[in-house]
Amino acid sequence: xxxxxxxxxxxxxxxxxxxxxxxxxxxxxxxxxxxxxxxxxxxxxxxxxxxxxxxxxxxxxxxxxxxxxxxxxxxxxxxxxxxxxxxxxxxxxxxxxxxxxxxxxxxxxxxxxxxxxxxxxxxxxxxxxxxxxxxxxxxxxxxxxxxxxxxxxxxxxxxxxxxxxxxxxxxxxxxxxxxxxxxxxxxxxxxxxxxxxxxxxxxxxxxxxxxxxxxxxxxxxxxxxxxxxxxxxxxxxxxxxxxxxxxxxxxxxx
Numbered sequence: 001x002x003x004x005x006x007x008x009x010x011x012x013x014x015x016x017x018x019x020x021x022x023x024x025x026x027x028x029x030x031x032x033x034x035x036x037x038x039x040x041x042x043x044x045x046x047x048x049x050x051x052x053x054x055x056x057x058x059x060x061x062x063x064x065x066x067x068x069x070x071x072x073x074x075x076x077x078x079x080x081x082x083x084x085x086x087x088x089x090x091x092x093x094x095x096x097x098x099x100x101x102x103x104x105x106x107x108x109x110x111x112x113x114x115x116x117x118x119x120x121x122x123x124x125x126x127x128x129x130x131x132x133x134x135x136x137x138x139x140x141x142x143x144x145x146x147x148x149x150x151x152x153x154x155x156x157x158x159x160x161x162x163x164x165x166x167x168x169x170x171x172x173x174x175x176x177x178x179x180x181x182x183x184x185x186x187x188x189x190x191x192x193x194x195x196x197x198x199x200x201x202x203x204x205x206x207x208x209x210x211x212x213x214x215x216x217x218x219x220x221x222x223x224x225x226x227x228x229x230x231x232x233x234x235x236x237x238x239x240x241x242x243x244x245x246x247x248x249x250x251x252x253x254x
Contacts, residue, residue: 004183007234008190011226014094021090021100025083026222032079081120085112088156091229118162119155125166126151146177146184153232172235180235187227194220 015022086108090100100108126148134141150169154160160168173180194217201213 004186007183007187007227007230011223011230014091014230015223015226018094018100020102021094021104022222022226024102024105025087025090026218029083030218032076032083078116081123082109082112082116084152085115085119085156087225088153088229088232091226092153092157092233095230095233112156115155115159118165119152121162122151122155122165125162142181142184143177146180147173149173149180149184150232150236153229153236176235180231183231187224187231190227191220191224 086105089108089111090104093104094100126145129148130141130145132141133144147170148166150172151165154165154168155162158165194213198210198213198217201210205213
């Protein structure tokens, strides 16, 4: 059985020893989220003009607000998936003993673009099936989510096709679902607690505590993502990593 303690500890070691990569990733993610939010919260026309000048290199008069929303939303969603792939690929390289430097960012971005479309499709399929399972009953949703847990990993790191990734994930987790429930739910719990604290702080705390709870929540998003990738990595490579898992000693990561 894969210990959740091992996953948490290994993820923490990765985060500490590769702070440059994860800090860069966090800045990009926050920048993307900030631009997307400001586009709608601030002066829409002025931001649209700035966007068109910077991205399109000319000002195109805004004639359809809905079209602009669709364009910006599509770009934001696309960048979200690209960053997600980069995070998976970068973390897997670190787990394989490689060093991630600023020179690796561009190759990671390029490789992410190559698998972006199948990654999006697989992600949507997994989300749809999991949602259906949760609507029917909570337990089927959890089981489906675990069964398809490795799908995005195989697309992002093994260059597998959509159907092949779904099949591989199902086969790899077959017979392992009960042993994976605790790690799976534990990672979700680590994310949800800071989220609910942040939600509570919005109406009950002052601005200082709100910012503190927001910072903790944002960090938990990054950390739980690393934990999830860690879990995917060790499930997908269980036979090769059995000794490392059994010893419960995270390997030295660069």
